[in-house]
Amino acid sequence: MDTSTVLDLNQLRRSCASCALHELCLPAGIDGEDLRRLDDTIRDKRTLDRGEPLFRQGGQFHALYVVRSGSLRTFVEDASGNVQVLGFHLPGELVGVDALANDHHASQAEALERSSICELPYDRLNHLLAQMPSLQRQLMRVVSREVAAEHQHMVVMGRQPAQERMAIFLRSLSDRYARLHRDGGTLNLSMSRYDIASYLGLAVETVSRLFTRMEEAGILEVSRKSVTILRSDLLEEMCSSSRTSSKKGEAL
DSSP, rough: OOOOHHHHHHHHHHHHGTTTTTTSSTTTOOOOHHHHHHHHHSEEEEOOOOTTTOOOTOOOEEEEEEEESEEEEEEEEOOOOEEEEEEEEEEEEEGGGGGGTOOOOSEEEESSSEEEEEEEHHHHHHHHHHHHHHHHHHHHHHHHHHHHHHHHHHHHHHHOHHHHHHHHHHHHHHHHHHHTSOOTTEEEOOOOHHHHHHHHTTHHHHHHHHHHHHHHHTTTEEEEEEEESSHHHHHHHHHHHHHHHHHHHOOO
16 A cells, blocks of 8 residues: 555545535635645644543643534533533534633533544644734634624523523524534534533523423424424524513513
8 A cells, every 4th residue: 555645645634625614613715825834733633532621721721622523511610619511612613712811721621522623732823823814814703703602692691581591502502503514403412411501500400391391392302312303483482582572571
């Protein structure tokens, strides 16, 4: 076997140009020589087993990361060991931006299942950003998307009743699946019920009751970690019902 051919194939498999996530993360809108320079900057994929941390809370900032496969959760833990889940991250999504402010991670990232990660060492990435305005614009777009998602989550947590929180969570997950060209009607929940409860600010018993209630209403079909959305129209109504009620209240 020709060794050079094997090496070329391996390089092709890990190159941004050949990646299925090309249009979702940093390489989108970048081509030619700039894309090859970015490939040289990204370290080989890292593989994480379920429960393995990508970075730890308070750890020194060294790199940004893009989820290539699998999924991660980010969370903070207080001195008593209480955990607050901050988010769930799917392929194509950037992780580690929490450390840009002070060079230390404010949260911990951990694999929810076996996952692969593209690592972007920040010193090398920063040098590249100065030479590639297109990459700089793309990075700002991705970071803005993450900030917007966090802002939306804060709005949901602050205003919406439990049922609407759950509906908005499932609809958002469905939308993110569709962006990955997956079936947005069939969700594989890699996170636990406890993680969902923490993320939504609910008791785990409430999460279980909501799943049961939505299944009885014919909106969902739940089988352990698999959730099938049977009535996306009813799910959408649940997402907007609190806004409708609020507008009616303002009109009275």
